[in-house]
Amino acid sequence: MTSSERDTRTAVDKALALLTAFGTDAAVGVGVSELARRAELSKSTAFRLLGTLERNGAVERAGTNYRLGPMLHELAAPVTMPETDLVRDTFTPFLAHLYERTRQTVHLAVLDGPNVVYLNKLHGLQHVPAPSRIGGRIPAYCTAVGKAMMAFNPALTEQVLASELAPWTPRTVTTPEALQRELARVRAEGVAFDREEIRMGLVCVAAPIMSPTGAPVAAMSVSGPTTNYDPRSMAPALRAVCGEASKAYAARLRALRRHS
Structure with missing residues (x-):
């Protein structure tokens, strides 16, 4: 015009x-x-x-x-798929356990293409405003849960690195080289961090929940305010809970195969 x-x-x-x-x-x-x-x-x-x-x-x-x-x-929300029900039902008790251990806000998320979708969220005592919500989608590259899963998904990593990494805050990782370095650290350490990358004043640590084949099924995270929360302090509890959740998922799959 x-x-x-x-x-x-x-x-x-x-x-x-x-x-x-x-x-x-x-x-x-x-x-x-x-x-x-x-x-x-x-x-x-x-x-x-x-x-x-x-x-x-x-x-x-x-x-x-x-x-x-x-x-x-x-x-536009699609009809809930059985796989989503399986993931949410299997991991929500572990999310509750993670909350009990940390008393911070905890999330359960899965990948949907280049985005994460939040399946569950429990608010901590120190509530910090955050863009995450149950059913909501956020680009994976600027979230801890997203990076925790991307690190073990080479095809998705290649797709995301080839796209624009728009800044959500001044701290968002926006270069392919920096994101690649972060994902390498996730693979080495087993946890991913969001350091005010999705919202200023909010930090987060996440770990993947793996399938028996070694693919990421979901991720859990613990987030809190920058004023009095060190996400590194929650990494041991997070690794332990996600490890137990991975075992429970494998057992659930074996049970389903036996009864199918």
């Missing part, structure tokens, strides 16, 4: 154009200027409409960018 042409679209048309403009970047996030360009809107109009969409849960802030919000995720 040229500057001389009058935009005759209704406000609803323009809002839908903005939502469509996210495209494949819906989970990573897109800046206002880029969304305005894609939707053929002025930046001021895009900013105003995004504010309305944010108040209604259709979009949410992702650092300096916007991404699709919880309302649209809930509308």
